[in-house]
Amino acid sequence: MFSALEQAKKAKIAEGFLRQASSEQKNKFLLLLADLLEENIPKILVENKKDLSDTVDFTPAIIRRLQLSEDSIKGIAEGVKSIAKAEDPVGKEAGSWVRPNGLKIIKTRVPIGVIACIFESRPNVIVDIAALCVKSGNAAILRGGKEAQHSNDFLMSIIKQTLVKTDFPEDAVQQLEDRRYEAVDDLIQLDEYLDLVIPRGRESLIKSISAKAKVPVIKHMRGLCHAYVDSEADVDKAIRIVVNAKTSNPATCNSIETTLVHQAVADQIMPRLIQELSDRNVEIRGCPRTQKYSSKVLPATEEDWSAEYLDLILAVKIVDSFEEAISHIQKYSSGLTDSIITENKTKQEKFIRAIDSATVLVNASNRFTDGGEFGLGAEIGISTSRIHMRGPMGLEDLTVCRYVVIGNGQVRE
């Protein structure tokens, strides 16, 4: 077994290769990886079942995140193929200009270097990250949650096999071999070899990594997300969006936890909304005015406005005004993704300006806040940090700009 330090050193060497790999070679890796994933669906499902059989302590939310199916694996393979089709971000110009003295200044994209990703539960993550990192020229060191160990180990064996078959160094993508928790602490200290760590998972994990890391951290923090139904909302759209944003996959961070409804449309919205949510087994915790619409609505406490349920529970508040909705979201949002449902353009624009979240949606479900749904192929995470990139991070966000300057003998006065 190699130590975190030995693995990081090997990753740094592999990165020197990856950084200069051609788009052709990188796409060959991705297409073969997609093929091998599809070929191995039955075997992947066997390993995934082993993980699921240890479910004694698992909540339904964890099981939903952990469980793979034939369709979900095909979806992962499709994501890999779309990364193959996507433009290579390495070497892409982000701007160039000529100075009065004739110097040509070129802002151009290079890989970040060696990236560590610490994540939990969802086994698709290991494939997404391997694909995104290889295409963007970065080496990756991955550490998945122990609850997905069987799935992750098998998926990693497919990734390794694909790397070797397409002439990449095997160390381009590694799983942290040392399973002790301390190994992660060791890894994130190695600023000589590691350039970035991306933790994805529980808030406590992310806080612990952020507190201990010596390398830059891009956080994928919790999602306390809101949908605000304005007085000028289209009622059908509003109900469809709120129900979808809560129920389509409540275990994910881009699901909403709170809905705010303008009092002017509450009579139209609330009875239907409560019915549709109840039909889908959603527990509703409402403000006193919400409770008046149904005995099914439990009372919301102050804690409910700051709770990330990640489950079939929704906090609902009826607000007196657009401004009250803005203030509530500004106060309680985790800054991941918030939405407004309104037909009024002025309020749409005001909402976009006032709500400083990484993704702001107008008349669409918060659940679209996702690299795949944005057309990025896949995402390495949804950044809640305030530098480098906010929101879903795809291929281009795994590179960074630097400068190349072309002169003809110029010197500075």
Place this chain on the structure above:
Amino acid sequence: MFSALEQAKKAKIAEGFLRQASSEQKNKFLLLLADLLEENIPKILVENKKDLSDTVDFTPAIIRRLQLSEDSIKGIAEGVKSIAKAEDPVGKEAGSWVRPNGLKIIKTRVPIGVIACIFESRPNVIVDIAALCVKSGNAAILRGGKEAQHSNDFLMSIIKQTLVKTDFPEDAVQQLEDRRYEAVDDLIQLDEYLDLVIPRGRESLIKSISAKAKVPVIKHMRGLCHAYVDSEADVDKAIRIVVNAKTSNPATCNSIETTLVHQAVADQIMPRLIQELSDRNVEIRGCPRTQKYSSKVLPATEEDWSAEYLDLILAVKIVDSFEEAISHIQKYSSGLTDSIITENKTKQEKFIRAIDSATVLVNASNRFTDGGEFGLGAEIGISTSRIHMRGPMGLEDLTVCRYVVIGNGQVRE
């Protein structure tokens, strides 16, 4: 006196205002600031003299960085004016596309938030940062070195005056009031209010800030920079560039510390280069082959290849090949800025790919690695970090992309 926490809280409130300020208002601030700087040149010089009169322990390099002149203040004011002329990065689209389901995805720039900048010596920094932060919609908390205290205090009074006269909150730009070193440690813990810290100065300062900060850090690390004179270099250009890159302002991080000369051109280059450097009082520390060209050349030790002199000292090595030069730079460069002087296009491209520095120059002096020289108006620093941005950071680099999504009732399957 306010504590770091109180100042950070006030900055966060000011940021909510700055984030939504119009380009017109921001430019009004900048143009007035430039005017007031020019009007106050005599007074600024009086304060700067006070700083310089405490020079007992100062090295010539520190004095060069600290000293202002009528011309340098005019230069600072010009920089501020060029920031006024520059495009407002806030709200700028970095890309937009429509998904098959009709969703419009817009990647758009927003300010980072509250930025702390810890810097040393150079009094122009306080003005550059205030101007860049206001234009990019960020609040700033600044802490300059005590050696420039008189200059910084007076310049800050001009900045405050300008903020008030142009209807900005006075707290938009603040100097850390608590002069104790511990106040900086307090400040960089405040991740609830502070979004980024940019330390500029001694390596020890930057390492200390990086180790202690709870907020993201963009480092402006030391510059151990190289100029490589290739076998196919134009001799006149090579000598001009090396002399300029060493002597035009040796106290700055983008000055070179080492020159590598290909053995094939050493006979042509070395006698003239040694003469020109000696004429400018540069101490040369050379490899044994370099020493053969002049008794003025002192012997270089292993330490010289990793030394950042920031003074009129240059390490010189004659190399056998292009590859040896690449290896030397890969081993010793701090990654700030390295240059090649060659007329051979293939070697230019190979050098650009192989040298993973934040700025790579071809046939131009390393001294151009500077936000002003790149046409960015001014720079908040030269990033040696590997995320967000590498190299000189200007206006646009003080913003970050987020997503706005416009739909028409779409929900996710």
